[in-house]
Amino acid sequence: MIRFRVPILILFAILAGASAYYSTQLKFSFDFEQFFPEGDEDLEFFRDFIENFEADDNFMLVALVREEGVFDSTFLNEVHGFTLEAREIPFVEESQSLTKFNYPLKTPFLITNIPVIHRNDPARYAADRERVLGDERFVHNFINDDATTLMVYLKTTSSMSLADSEQHMDSLAALVATYDFSEVHYMGRPYFQRELVDMQKREITFSAIVSGILVSLIMFLLFRRPWGIIVSVVSIGLGLLLFLGFLGAAGRELNAISALYPVLMIIVGTSDVIHIMSKYIDELKAGASREDAIRTSIREIGMATLLTSLTTAIGFATLLTSKIIPIRDFGINAAIGVIIAYVTVLCFTTAALSFFRTEQIIKLGRGQAFWEKLMEKTYQFTLNRSRAITVGTFIIAVLCAWGISRITTNYNIINNMPSGAPITADFNFFEKELSGFRPLEFAVFTQGDYKATDYPVLQEMDKLETYLHKFPYIQAIGSVTAIYKSLNQMHANNRADAYHLPETEGEYRRYRRMADQVPNLQLNVLVNETQDKARITSRIFDIGADTIKAFGQRTDQWILNNIDQDIIKVKRTGTGLIIDKNAEYIRYSLLTGLCMAILIVSLLMALLFRNGRMLFISIAPNLIPLLLAGALLGYLGIELEAGVSIVFAVIFGIAVDDSIHFLSKFKLARMRGLPVEEAIHLTFQETGKAIVLTSIILFFGFMVMLFSSHPPSVTIGLLISLTLLSAVASDLLLLPLLIRWLIKD
Numbered sequence: 001m002i003r004f005r006v007p008i009l010i011l012f013a014i015l016a017g018a019s020a021y022y023s024t025q026l027k028f029s030f031d032f033e034q035f036f037p038e039g040d041e042d043l044e045f046f047r048d049f050i051e052n053f054e055a056d057d058n059f060m061l062v063a064l065v066r067e068e069g070v071f072d073s074t075f076l077n078e079v080h081g082f083t084l085e086a087r088e089i090p091f092v093e094e095s096q097s098l099t100k101f102n103y104p105l106k107t108p109f110l111i112t113n114i115p116v117i118h119r120n121d122p123a124r125y126a127a128d129r130e131r132v133l134g135d136e137r138f139v140h141n142f143i144n145d146d147a148t149t150l151m152v153y154l155k156t157t158s159s160m161s162l163a164d165s166e167q168h169m170d171s172l173a174a175l176v177a178t179y180d181f182s183e184v185h186y187m188g189r190p191y192f193q194r195e196l197v198d199m200q201k202r203e204i205t206f207s208a209i210v211s212g213i214l215v216s217l218i219m220f221l222l223f224r225r226p227w228g229i230i231v232s233v234v235s236i237g238l239g240l241l242l243f244l245g246f247l248g249a250a251g252r253e254l255n256a257i258s259a260l261y262p263v264l265m266i267i268v269g270t271s272d273v274i275h276i277m278s279k280y281i282d283e284l285k286a287g288a289s290r291e292d293a294i295r296t297s298i299r300e301i302g303m304a305t306l307l308t309s310l311t312t313a314i315g316f317a318t319l320l321t322s323k324i325i326p327i328r329d330f331g332i333n334a335a336i337g338v339i340i341a342y343v344t345v346l347c348f349t350t351a352a353l354s355f356f357r358t359e360q361i362i363k364l365g366r367g368q369a370f371w372e373k374l375m376e377k378t379y380q381f382t383l384n385r386s387r388a389i390t391v392g393t394f395i396i397a398v399l400c401a402w403g404i405s406r407i408t409t410n411y412n413i414i415n416n417m418p419s420g421a422p423i424t425a426d427f428n429f430f431e432k433e434l435s436g437f438r439p440l441e442f443a444v445f446t447q448g449d450y451k452a453t454d455y456p457v458l459q460e461m462d463k464l465e466t467y468l469h470k471f472p473y474i475q476a477i478g479s480v481t482a483i484y485k486s487l488n489q490m491h492a493n494n495r496a497d498a499y500h501l502p503e504t505e506g507e508y509r510r511y512r513r514m515a516d517q518v519p520n521l522q523l524n525v526l527v528n529e530t531q532d533k534a535r536i537t538s539r540i541f542d543i544g545a546d547t548i549k550a551f552g553q554r555t556d557q558w559i560l561n562n563i564d565q566d567i568i569k570v571k572r573t574g575t576g577l578i579i580d581k582n583a584e585y586i587r588y589s590l591l592t593g594l595c596m597a598i599l600i601v602s603l604l605m606a607l608l609f610r611n612g613r614m615l616f617i618s619i620a621p622n623l624i625p626l627l628l629a630g631a632l633l634g635y636l637g638i639e640l641e642a643g644v645s646i647v648f649a650v651i652f653g654i655a656v657d658d659s660i661h662f663l664s665k666f667k668l669a670r671m672r673g674l675p676v677e678e679a680i681h682l683t684f685q686e687t688g689k690a691i692v693l694t695s696i697i698l699f700f701g702f703m704v705m706l707f708s709s710h711p712p713s714v715t716i717g718l719l720i721s722l723t724l725l726s727a728v729a730s731d732l733l734l735l736p737l738l739i740r741w742l743i744k745d
Contacts, residue, residue: 019245060188203259224363315653403631410546411639435475441574655727
């Protein structure tokens with residue numbers, strides 16, 4: 001190894017330069033479609049649905065607030081001017097606000113229009129206000145219920161890219177700045193894309209910097225020598241740089257979960273570095289030459305570290321069973337990152353270490369004696385308190401089972417929004433004052449020879465709309481029935497109580513002939529060309545995925561019992577429904593992935609130890625952290641959703657590392673002919689310190705995520721930190737008991 005150390009260092013210097021360049025080419029993305037469960041039948045139905053109509057999220061909503069009330073001529077004219085100018089913003093196809101709406105008015109000669117709000121006639125404001133606030137078409141859609149906010153609706157082009165969204169939002173902000181609006185709120189796909197991608201960039205930068213500082217501090221406390229600190233920190237940083245360079249060169253897009261990458265790479269690299277350096281130092285202290293110390297470190301720790309890297313990578317790779325693209329991408333990227341970190345430490349770190357003696361790497365003193373005493377006490381505890389450890393493990397398992405039974409998937413969109421960010425405040429504003437953000441769509445299929453605009457079809461659709469109006473968390477309900485309700489209202493001098501379908505089919509036929517005279521009906525977004533499909537569009541407040549699912553099931557049953565299936569059939573669909581279906585797959589993919597991970601790791605253990613009992617010994621302690629993570633979700637009331645589900649893969653992949661290091665050392669000691677008890681004792685003295693140190697670093701490394709503005713990242717950091725502490729306790733307390741129980745001299 002020493003003969004090739006210079007070429008190895010030169011090679012890594014070249015790779016570092018290339019990686020630095022490709023790191024600047026990293027791509028970021030955020031799209032709700034990323035979280036659609038691939039292969040789901042409802043997703044296929046939804047894609048067919050939007051081909052017939054259009055996507056349900058191609059909009060931008062702009063809420064303009066005037067606390068004194070919107071019925072002010074200056075404010076109304078500014079809103080009207082903004083609405084007209086907004087049509088020139090890039091990627092806007094149409095703009096609409098209350099100032100552009102008109103009521104149809106029938107005269108003896110023709111149908112004309114009168115404005116909903118007489119902007120330039122303040123004397124009519126009181127009557128306009130009363131009429132508008134009594135009209136279900138406008139309240140919560142274009143005006144809030146206390147008339148302090150007007151909403152401008154911008155219809156945008158479908159499938160806007162990140163660059164499109166940034167250009168759109170910049171132009172929109174520039175236009176808003178030309179007006180004197182005191183308070184403005186945004187909501188819509190372009191806004192989500194830009195703000196959440198900006199959050200991803202901030203999170204990755206923040207986690208990399210803070211984790212780097214933390215690791216540097218720990219290395220300083222651990223080694224107390226400049227070269228020891230430099231070699232360890234450079235090795236860890238190089239692994240992260242090579243990983244980011246790989247992502248950039250491969251064109252891999254970073255998504256909402258990508259903030260975990262720097263933390264993972266730094267922590268995994270730190271664990272490998274500490275094990276290698278600890279072994280190298282121990283060999284030098286024992287009198288071995290630098291070349292022999294490197295060779296022994298690679299042979300003993302390198303093999304164990306290879307196994308830990310493989311098992312960690314396998315833990316991440318189990319995420320490939322998920323139907324959600326960002327989760328799968330995270331799994332494969334993290335698995336590759338673990339291997340990159342291993343290769344970097346095995347080659348670069350050992351090559352760099354070979355230049356230094358013990359006293360150049362670490363300052364020996366009372367710290368070493370402290371670790372020896374701590375490991376001796378821990379060993380004696382396992383020897384003398386085996387019954388207490390067994391009973392404690394049983395009690396913890398029972399408590400975990402109870403906590404797991406309390407897990408819920410009733411997650412809210414707001415829980416995934418960045419804390420304290422303007423986008424989160426805007427989301428809350430629209431939920432409180434207007435119709436919210438989450439779309440809820442109903443696809444209507446006519447039966448037999450019926451067409452979507454036939455009177456019986458409209459009556460059945462109206463039944464469903466009336467049912468939906470009973471729920472205060474359903475807003476912005478609209479369909480083709482609105483056209484005929486408006487015409488009926490027109491014939492009643494626009495009385496609010498006349499907004500309903502015509503009472504007879506004869507009246508309906510008369511209105512249908514008149515409908516062609518009403519401009520800008522936009523039937524194409526409500527009825528397809530062949531008129532055998534229609535849509536009922538609405539929005540539902542962010543009341544939780546499980547709550548919405550229960551509402552949907554009740555609604556489906558109501559439809560079967562109350563809607564004439566010989567006239568129409570109805571199916572729920574929409575972006576919100578598809579994303580909520582993730583909850584149905586999370587449990588399945590989680591269990592499937594973990595079972596696969598346990599199976600594959602078991603096979604690796606079988607190959608390593610060639611002993612069925614050792615296979616059980618290696619797996620059993622690592623189930624405790626998984627049970628604890630599930631219990632924490634239940635006890636803390638944390639919803640199990642797509643982002644949080646990766647916790648279990650991370651925990652298992654990392655927790656099993658310590659077991660492998662412990663058992664590998666135990667096996668080596670047994671191969672030297674040591675009895676079981678002496679082998680356990682030696683393992684505590686030589687490997688215990690590295691296990692505890694890496695676990696402490698893992699704990700604080702993931703605790704860094706508690707400072708994230710992204711709530712799922714905070715949850716992930718908390719869960720992993722706490723459960724990895726349980727992993728080291730499980731390894732140091734349970735493993736010796738299981739070995740004594742199952743392995744005999």
